[in-house]
Amino acid sequence: MANNKKNTANFDASDTDLTVLRYLENKQTISQRELSQDLGISLGKINFILKALIQKGVVKAKNFRNNKNKTVYAYYLTPDGFNEKAKLTINFFKRKNMEYNELKKELQLLKNEITLLEQKKLDKKSLKKDEG
Numbered sequence: 813m814a815n816n817k818k819n820t821a822n823f824d825a826s827d828t829d830l831t832v833l834r835y836l837e838n839k840q841t842i843s844q845r846e847l848s849q850d851l852g853i854s855l856g857k858i859n860f861i862l863k864a865l866i867q868k869g870v871v872k873a874k875n876f877r878n879n880k881n882k883t884v885y886a887y888y889l890t891p892d893g894f895n896e897k898a899k900l901t902i903n904f905f906k907r908k909n910m911e912y913n914e915l916k917k918e919l920q921l922l923k924n925e926i927t928l929l930e931q932k933k934l935d936k937k938s939l940k941k942d943e944g
Contacts, residue, residue: 826900827851828857828861828902829864829865829896830897830904831853832851832854832862833866833870833893833896834896835850836871836887837889837897840886841885842885842887842890843886844858844862849859869892870892870893871887871889872888873886892903
């Protein structure tokens with residue numbers, strides 16, 4: 813699973829919370845270790861995030877009584893959890909959309925710069941032909 817790790821270095825806390833909430837919405841029964849491996853987030857950080865989400869009332873955790881592996885819990889998003897996920901998703905989208913628009917502007921500037929450089933190169937070649 814180490815090969816499937818996502819780069820979370822550029823995530824802020826809300827991005828990491830959103831990542832965990834999105835995952836738990838689709839797969840509730842999981843160990844923290846498995847969650848850590850699947851998301852590429854350290855086990856300690858997963859534990860910290862889950863405790864915080866549970867404390868905020870965003871996630872509920874239930875251990876299976878008959879489960880031989882007592883480290884597996886069912887994590888459920890509460891109604892507040894769905895609201896929090898929606899809020900985080902909207903904020904994430906707005907931020908990424910702004911980043912995208914800034915990147916588009918930067919790419920256009922680079923494209924213009926490359927066009928100018930190529931034109932200067934052609935102009936120099938043309939001058940050398942005329943001189944030669």
